[in-house]
Amino acid sequence: MAKRKVWRSRVGGSDTATAPRRGTPFIGIDVGGTKILGVVADGITANFQQRIQRPTPKDPATFADGILAVAEELLGEFPSVAGIGVGVPGLVDHAGVLHYGPNVQGVLGLDIAGQLMTRFSVPAVAENDGYLTALTEHRLGAARGHDHAIVVTQGTGIGGGLIVGGQVLRGANGFAGEPGHMLINRFGHRCACGRDGCWEAVASGAGLANLARDVVEEGKGSSILEAAGGDIDSIRGEHVAEAYADGDPDAKEVMDHFSWWIAQGIGSLIALLDPSIVVLGGGLSAVADGFIEGVSEQLTPAIVGGDHRPVVPVVAAEFGPEAGAVGASLRARDFVING
Amino acid sequence: MAKRKVWRSRVGGSDTATAPRRGTPFIGIDVGGTKILGVVADGITANFQQRIQRPTPKDPATFADGILAVAEELLGEFPSVAGIGVGVPGLVDHAGVLHYGPNVQGVLGLDIAGQLMTRFSVPAVAENDGYLTALTEHRLGAARGHDHAIVVTQGTGIGGGLIVGGQVLRGANGFAGEPGHMLINRFGHRCACGRDGCWEAVASGAGLANLARDVVEEGKGSSILEAAGGDIDSIRGEHVAEAYADGDPDAKEVMDHFSWWIAQGIGSLIALLDPSIVVLGGGLSAVADGFIEGVSEQLTPAIVGGDHRPVVPVVAAEFGPEAGAVGASLRARDFVING
Numbered sequence: 001m002a003k004r005k006v007w008r009s010r011v012g013g014s015d016t017a018t019a020p021r022r023g024t025p026f027i028g029i030d031v032g033g034t035k036i037l038g039v040v041a042d043g044i045t046a047n048f049q050q051r052i053q054r055p056t057p058k059d060p061a062t063f064a065d066g067i068l069a070v071a072e073e074l075l076g077e078f079p080s081v082a083g084i085g086v087g088v089p090g091l092v093d094h095a096g097v098l099h100y101g102p103n104v105q106g107v108l109g110l111d112i113a114g115q116l117m118t119r120f121s122v123p124a125v126a127e128n129d130g131y132l133t134a135l136t137e138h139r140l141g142a143a144r145g146h147d148h149a150i151v152v153t154q155g156t157g158i159g160g161g162l163i164v165g166g167q168v169l170r171g172a173n174g175f176a177g178e179p180g181h182m183l184i185n186r187f188g189h190r191c192a193c194g195r196d197g198c199w200e201a202v203a204s205g206a207g208l209a210n211l212a213r214d215v216v217e218e219g220k221g222s223s224i225l226e227a228a229g230g231d232i233d234s235i236r237g238e239h240v241a242e243a244y245a246d247g248d249p250d251a252k253e254v255m256d257h258f259s260w261w262i263a264q265g266i267g268s269l270i271a272l273l274d275p276s277i278v279v280l281g282g283g284l285s286a287v288a289d290g291f292i293e294g295v296s297e298q299l300t301p302a303i304v305g306g307d308h309r310p311v312v313p314v315v316a317a318e319f320g321p322e323a324g325a326v327g328a329s330l331r332a333r334d335f336v337i338n339g
Numbered sequence: 340m341a342k343r344k345v346w347r348s349r350v351g352g353s354d355t356a357t358a359p360r361r362g363t364p365f366i367g368i369d370v371g372g373t374k375i376l377g378v379v380a381d382g383i384t385a386n387f388q389q390r391i392q393r394p395t396p397k398d399p400a401t402f403a404d405g406i407l408a409v410a411e412e413l414l415g416e417f418p419s420v421a422g423i424g425v426g427v428p429g430l431v432d433h434a435g436v437l438h439y440g441p442n443v444q445g446v447l448g449l450d451i452a453g454q455l456m457t458r459f460s461v462p463a464v465a466e467n468d469g470y471l472t473a474l475t476e477h478r479l480g481a482a483r484g485h486d487h488a489i490v491v492t493q494g495t496g497i498g499g500g501l502i503v504g505g506q507v508l509r510g511a512n513g514f515a516g517e518p519g520h521m522l523i524n525r526f527g528h529r530c531a532c533g534r535d536g537c538w539e540a541v542a543s544g545a546g547l548a549n550l551a552r553d554v555v556e557e558g559k560g561s562s563i564l565e566a567a568g569g570d571i572d573s574i575r576g577e578h579v580a581e582a583y584a585d586g587d588p589d590a591k592e593v594m595d596h597f598s599w600w601i602a603q604g605i606g607s608l609i610a611l612l613d614p615s616i617v618v619l620g621g622g623l624s625a626v627a628d629g630f631i632e633g634v635s636e637q638l639t640p641a642i643v644g645g646d647h648r649p650v651v652p653v654v655a656a657e658f659g660p661e662a663g664a665v666g667a668s669l670r671a672r673d674f675v676i677n678g
Contacts, residue, residue, distance in 0.1 A: 091644050100647030108647065148511040162611065164503050171613020172487040173649060181643035182607040186524040193643045268521040272501065272611065274510020304520035304532045305430050308439030308447065310512060 281317025620656025
């Protein structure tokens with residue numbers, strides 16, 4: 001695969017690029033399965049001057065156009081932007097090409113950074129969205145100062161990244177950091193990726209809904225079902241959270257099971273990577289009081305030799321829905337300086 | 340926890356240590372659950388001048404004595420040894436202290452390197468055994484030249500290590516690299532670590548025996564049972580291999596299932612770490628012709644987006660039972676040079 005550091009030849013930069021002046025604006029764009037979030041920030045802090053949100057095009061053929069339109073809108077407002085970072089949900093190689101993403105089916109081999117540079121003559125770089133979320137938490141948030149950390153964000157799926165040796169792990173191809181697709185339950189629920197038993201299928205928003213449906217199918221969970229309008233297929237994580245907040249015991253059972261599963265996956269990751277902190281984010285960690293504490297309590301028995309090693313703190317992410325877009329702006333500035 | 344680099348103050352070294360002359364001997368000791376293997380080598384290559392094997396003391400109280408005796412025997416023969424490396428099976432921190440190991444129950448908080456230095460006034464360093472095996476394969480063997488690699492060795496349990504960014508991963512405490520204890524099968528077999536459903540319980544020698552017992556309990560696998568002397572509890576991986584070599588179809592079923600499980604765990608590791616090679620070693624990979632090919636064939640569907648990423652080669656380890664001891668001698672030399 002091609003190497004990075006291509007933009008200088010394309011846009012006329014030099015090998016002796018110096019750091020942009022402080023305050024120079026950068027665009028950060030986070031592309032999700034349903035929406036595109038764009039911010040303008042300084043590439044150093046998480047303070048953004050602008051924030052816009054647009055729907056992700058449903059048609060793979062216009063997927064790139066949706067991203068280009070967000071960039072164009074922000075560039076119109078901030079013509080002095082020095083670089084653009086884009087996070088996309090899937091396997092992104094070292095050259096920034098998106099190869100595949102379960103939530104953006106049909107988008108294959110997309111060089112969105114190349115398209116942005118060609119169209120706007122601004123340096124641009126594309127990354128996996130989870131990589132950028134982890135970058136934000138590592139540089140500015142809850143994983144700050146930790147050379148070894150795990151950042152897990154729970155939305156519809158599982159995102160985040162692995163911090164190893166002081167850097168967010170890329171791996172050989174740039175595809176590292178997909179803990180949602182560890183096999184954890186041989187005969188488990190179907191995952192969005194098409195396989196059965198992934199961690200994501202029991203530990204994401206979709207996973208919480210799966211666990212709730214199990215309980216409803218046992219004839220329990222009437223409050224959850226009611227919150228979902230009486231349709232089992234419409235149950236979402238939020239419905240569980242709603243019933244749980246109302247003190248429903250069946251919803252509590254589901255939430256306990258859910259946090260157990262989260263602890264099991266984190267335990268596996270700790271056995272592998274030995275981090276000094278685990279950061280949980282992405283919305284679901286806020287759905288229920290005491291949720292992170294519940295995960296923590298179940299963690300020691302989920303780690304090999306758990307009684308013989310330091311407790312690994314599980315903490316809430318410091319950044320919310322903007323973590324990916326902020327990370328994209330940080331990465332944009334790095335890219336302009338270092339490629 | 341204490342930092343390394345303690346021996347110089349204890350044994351009078353200096354901060355400006357130079358590399359030992361080529362040919363200077365180093366001792367490498369690999370401590371397993373049943374035997375202690377000691378070699379004398381040059382700390383650069385895998386050529387050893389001496390190799391001895393002694394039983395591991397069964398009593399945790401004399402565990403350290405068994406290791407000291409092997410060192411003493413080798414030092415008697417090679418008095419110019421410049422350093423000793425020891426691999427032990429369990430969680431070893433950055434200061435070389437063994438905190439816990441499932442296969443050396445009762446050995447807790449052992450500073451074997453400290454004991455070696457005190458007794459023999461020779462620099463000594465202790466590491467996790469899997470770390471040292473991975474070090475050998477990375478520096479001299481099948482993972483040579485790969486900045487991102489997975490080394491999995493299948494003995495009674497699962498060993499090996501993770502190569503990330505050109506180095507064998509230690510993690511925050513030194514405990515990284517225990518893939519055998521990923522949860523992979525929620526209602527799976529009991530693992531040696533006491534928990535249920537670990538990868539090790541279906542993908543190690545013990546795991547192969549577990550899978551064979553499942554088949555025997557279904558009323559099949561008579562050849563396997565026969566090889567085990569008719570006692571289901573006596574079934575070991577070797578009995579499956581024996582029946583398989585004789586063309587037994589039930590043994591083939593067990594081996595296929597076994598390689599499927601191995602592929603699932605490797606698939607999870609690839610999703611997480613994105614290596615450019617996977618090295619399988621430890622004896623079981625040699626039990627059956629075509630075993631590694633069988634794992635490879637089942638790997639693509641076991642990886643998220645497997646059809647959209649480069650094939651990751653699965654290859655046989657280049658080192659056998661001496662990999663850990665050789666790695667210990669390599670590490671001993673590094674320790675003398677760099678601490």
